[in-house]
Every structure is written in C-alpha cells, then in structure tokens.
Amino acid sequence: MGDNDPVSDETPICSAKGCRTAAVWVLAWNNPKLHTPERRKTWLACDEHREHLSHFLDLRGFLKDVVTLEEWGRDAGAAGER
Template identity: 80%
Template sequence: MSEENPICSAKGCRADAVWVLAWNNPKLHTPERRKTWLACDEHREHLSRFLDVRSFLKDVVTLADWQERERGA
C-alpha cells in the first residue's frame, strides 16, 4: 500500500480510500496473513459485507490508523 493517494478497491470507483478492510481466506492463507482492500465511505459497508458473508473479514480500520500501525511495525 505505497500509493501516494490510495483509491477505493470497489470496481470502477476512483474515490480516495478512507478505510482498510483486512481479510484472510483460510483456504489459501495462513491464519496470521492479512490481505487488504481499500474503501471509500460509500463502499465500506458493501465491501465489508462481501468479505464478512464469506467469513474472510478480520478488521476494518481507518487508512490513517492502518498506516500508523505499519509505521510502528
């Protein structure tokens, strides 16, 4: 996630990302692995629901909080 102005991961959306949705597919990834999707305010709920229905969603945090975590790691 090194883009200067990250954008939403929703198909066709070009809005600035505000949220990070951390997820994991247990059939493909080790339990500690986290993949990420970015979301704008408009698509956060839709993308979260998509991942949650599949039991993939692990965490939803603001982009600023996620970046702070990454700097501290």
C-alpha cells in the same frame, strides 16, 4: 474528499469496481483456505463502499478487521510492514 475532488497517482483509491474515490478505510482479510491465519490481505474503501465491501468479505468469513487508512499506516509503522 468528495466525489469530484481530484485523486493523484499517489492517493490510495477505493477497491470497489469502477470507483476512483480516495480510500478512507482498510479492510483486512484472509481466505483460510489459501492463507495462513496471521496473513492479512487488504482492500481499500471509500466511505460509500465500506459497508458493501465489508459485507462481501464477512459473508465469506474472510473479514478480520476494518480500520481507517490513517490508523493502518500508524500501526504498520509501529509493527513493521504487514
């Protein structure tokens, strides 16, 4: 999807502030001061913001995994809800 493609209410969108682009990536993270080690919170990212959001989380030691939205959905279906 390009920047001008319409995004429906059902389309997951990027978590970057002000971005309304469809998400392509899932950034799985946790804050060890707040979450148990197995807990995974998620941010969604478009291609443009994936590196920026990943870097933000990684600098804090929070980033655990970056996978495509498609892969995340496939894994969640096989393993139950995350």
